Amino acid sequence: MNWLDVTLLCLAGFGFVKGLFDGVIRQVVSLIALLVAIFCCAEVAGWLRRYLLAIGDFPDFGVTVLSYLLGFMLIVGVLKCVGDLTSKLIGVTPLSLFNHLLGGVFGLMFMIFFLSLSLNMLEYIDRSSLLIPRDTKMESRLYAPIVQIVPTIFPSDLFTIRG
Secondary structure: OOHHHHHHHHHHHHHHHHHHHHOHHHHHHHHHHHHHHHHHHHHHHHHHHHHHHHHOOOOHHHHHHHHHHHHHHHHHHHHHHHHHHHHHHHOOOOOHHHHHHHHHHHHHHHHHHHHHHHHHHHHHHOOOOOOOOHHHHHHOOOHHHHHOHHHHHOOOOOOOOOO
């Protein structure tokens, strides 16, 4: 295990602990927000890209990356607000221990999906492996399985702007 494995394990553990504290309701909404953001990000990014190019003279590659990041954050932010309102409405129902244990499982799943998406975006942006050296990736036990989660579940043209 190298520093990358330790980092990935710590982040996954953080997701589990956060899920234990938040409960299943908020974690399910977070997972749904992540999945919807992944599927719809290219649609929103296309609109944002055209808007960003119209308001300023930005480099094409930088606008593409920025439009994906802004689109992702916009979708997740809106859905998280809806989830918080739902959680407050459902908060009067005591789900106790069951709610928190299932929240830990969903928190772990959410963090692993987020790590996979982040590592895939990093691969797209940093093709020459300057941030995470190739040797570190090859020696890591967790990098390859985590990176393969998003491409296995979602379409191969996920990071292609549509529209």
